[in-house]
Amino acid sequence: MMGLSKKTFLYSIAIAAIMTAFIIGYFVLMLPSLYVDYVMKNNLKSVVDLQEGYRAEGSYDNLTVRNPSSTFSVKIPGKGNEIYAASKFFQMTITVQDEELQEMLDTFRDMMESMEYREGAGSVFTNTEMSDDEAFRIWEQIREKFSTQNLISESAPVTVQLEGRGSEGVYREEYSKIHMLSEESFVFEGGVSDGNYGYTTYVAMSRDKDGFLMTVLPAMTPHMGEIRPVVMESLPMIASVIFLLVLLASRFFSGKIVNPIIRLADYAESIRASEGFEPDEKIPFDSGDEIGALGSALQELYGELSAKYQELSQKNKTLAQENERQEVFLRATSHQLKTPVAAALLLVEGMMNEVGKYKNVKAYLPEVKNQLLSMRKIVEDILYLNYHGENMRKESLSVEDLLRELLGNYQVQIEERGLQVSLRGSGRVCADREMMKKIVDNILSNAVQYTPEGERIEIGVDERELLIRNYGTVIDQKLLPGIFEPFVSSDESRKGKGLGLYVAAYYSRLSGFKLEVENMENAVQTKLIYAKERVCC
Secondary structure, eight states, X not given: OOOHHXXXXXXXXXXXXXXXXXXXXXXXXXXXXHHHHHHHHHHHHHHHHHHHHHHHHSSSTTOOOSSTTSOOEEEOXXXXXXXXXXXXXXXEEEEEOOHHHHHHHHHHHHHHHTEEEEOSSSOEEEESSSOHHHHHXXXXXXXXHHHHSOSSSTTOSEEEEEEEOOSBTTBEEEXXXXXXXXXXXXXXXXXXXXXXXXXXXXXXXXXXXXXXXXXXXXXXXXXXXXXXXXXXXXXXXXXXXXXXXXXXXXXXXXHHHHHHHHHHHHHHHHHHHSSSSOOSSOOOOOOOSHHHHHHHHHHHHHHHHHHHHHHHHHHHHHHHHHHHHHHHHHHHHHHHHHHXXXXXXXXXXXXXXXXXXXXXXXXXHHHHHHHHHHHHHHHHHHHHHHHXXXXXXXXXXXXXXXXXXHHHHTHHHHHHHTOXXXXXXXXXXXXXXXXXXXXXXXXXXXXXXXXXXXXXXXXXXXXXXXXXXXXXXXXXXXXXXXXXXXXXXXXXXGTOOSOHHHHHHHHHHHHTOEEEEEEETXXXXXXXXXXXXXXXX
16 A cells, blocks of 8 residues: 555655656757757847947957957948058058959949849848859959969058967956876867957967877857846746646646545545435445545445434334333233223122112123223233243244144134135244234234124235235224324224224334235235344354
8 A cells, every 4th residue: 555655755756757857858959959059040139239339440459359359340431542550469451452353342442332232032132233153253353362372572562561469368267287198199288268259279289290289179168147037038938838737737746645634634524514424326435545545434434324324213213112102001011901991890889789780790790890901901902012021032933833833723604604714825024923923823812803794804915925815804094094003993883992903013024024904805914024034044
C-alpha cells in the first residue's frame, strides 16, 4: 500500500521533474536561437549608432565601438579626389592621383546618387541608371589597377596619409596565462577588454625540427552582460509557463488528495441524512493510501452500526408490540372476565339466598363450574402466551403428523356435525412444538367451530405452507381488517372468547411465519406460510 506521504513525495518529484525538463528544454532549444537573434539585433543597432555618431562627430573619439580592432568607417566626399577612413586606432586620408581612377570614383558617386529605396519582397537599394554587369566591370577595373601597380612608388594611383592613434585607453588587460602542452609546445592566452566587450588572443608556439612555429588566433569573448538581457526578456514567458505547469500539476495533485476526502465527507453526510445508517449507495475507495483505509474503515463501521441499528429497531418494534399486546390483554381480559365473574356471582348468590329457580343447587352448580372453567381458560391462554413467547425450543416437525394428532381431538365434534375432512400432502417445519400445536389447534378449532353441519373442510400441506379451507361460511367483511385482534369473533351467538386467531397470529410472528385469512367463494381460507423456517439450523 502506497502511503499518503510517499504519494505526496512522488507527486513532488514529478512536478520537480516537469519543471526541470521545461527549463532544460528552454535553455537547450530556445535560448540559443533567442541569443543569436539578440546578438544580430544588437550588431545592427551598433552599426547604426556608429554610422549616425560618425556622421555627427566626424571621428571615433567619443563613440562606443563593438570590436574596435576590426571596425572602421570610410567617407567619400561628394567632390574632390580625397577619401577619408577612420577607426579607434587610426585616421587615414587617401588622395586619388590617377585620372582613370578619378573617373571611376566620380562614376561611383553618380551611381550612389542614383540609387533609390524600394519596398518589395525585400527592402533593397536599386540602381536605375546602371546595370549589375556595368557595376561589376567597374569594380574589376579598380581591383586590377591596384593589383598591378606599386602603391608605394611616387607614380602610385593614390597617396595615403596615416595618423595612428594607438590603443592606449581603448583596451585594458584582463588576464593572461600559459597552457603547457608538452616540453616543446605551449599556448599563451591573453584577455583584454574595452569596457564593453572582451577579446581573447591565443598564441600557440612550438619548436619545429628546423625552427619555430607560431599560430595566432584572436577571438571575441562573450560575457554575462550579453546573455542577461535575453534571459530578462524571457522571464515573463518562463514565469507564465512555470505558473501554468504548477497550476495544472497542483490541480491534478489536489484532485488526487482532496477528492477522496470530499467523497468521504459526502459519504458521511449521506449516512447522516439516511435512516438506519444506510447510504443511498456505497462509494468504492480503491486508493491504497491512508484515505482509502479510512474510507474502508468508515464503511465497515457504518455497516456494523447499521446492523446494530436494525437489530435495535427490530427489538424496539417487538417490545412495542409486546407492550401493546399486554396493554390490550389487560384491558380486554378485564372486560372479558366481567361476564363469567358476574354470571358466577349471580348464580352463587341466588343459590345461597334460595331465590326462585336457583334453589335447585344441583341443577345450577354445573353452570357455576362452566363459568369458572371459562375464566380459567382465559387465564391459561394469557399465561401460555407469556411463557412460550420467551421459551421457544425449535425442532424439525412433521406438519402432517401434527395435524392428524390434533384432528383426533375434534373427531367427536366432526362426527356429530357430519363434517367431511380431507388431508393431502406432507411437509416439515422448524418450530417450537407447543407453539406450533397452538397455532394449528386454533386454526382447526375455528374451522370446525364455524363450518356448518354437513359441509367439508380441506387441508393441504407441502414444504412451503399449510392451507385450511372450510366451506359453507364467510367472515363479515367488516371484521376482516381486525380479524387478528384479540376478542374478535364472527359468531356472537356461540360466545367465543375471540382469542384463537390472535394467539395463532402472535405465535406465527414469533416463529417467523406468516398467517393469512381471506374469504373465498362460499368458504374461508386460512394459510400458514413457513417456507423460510422449514429446516432447523
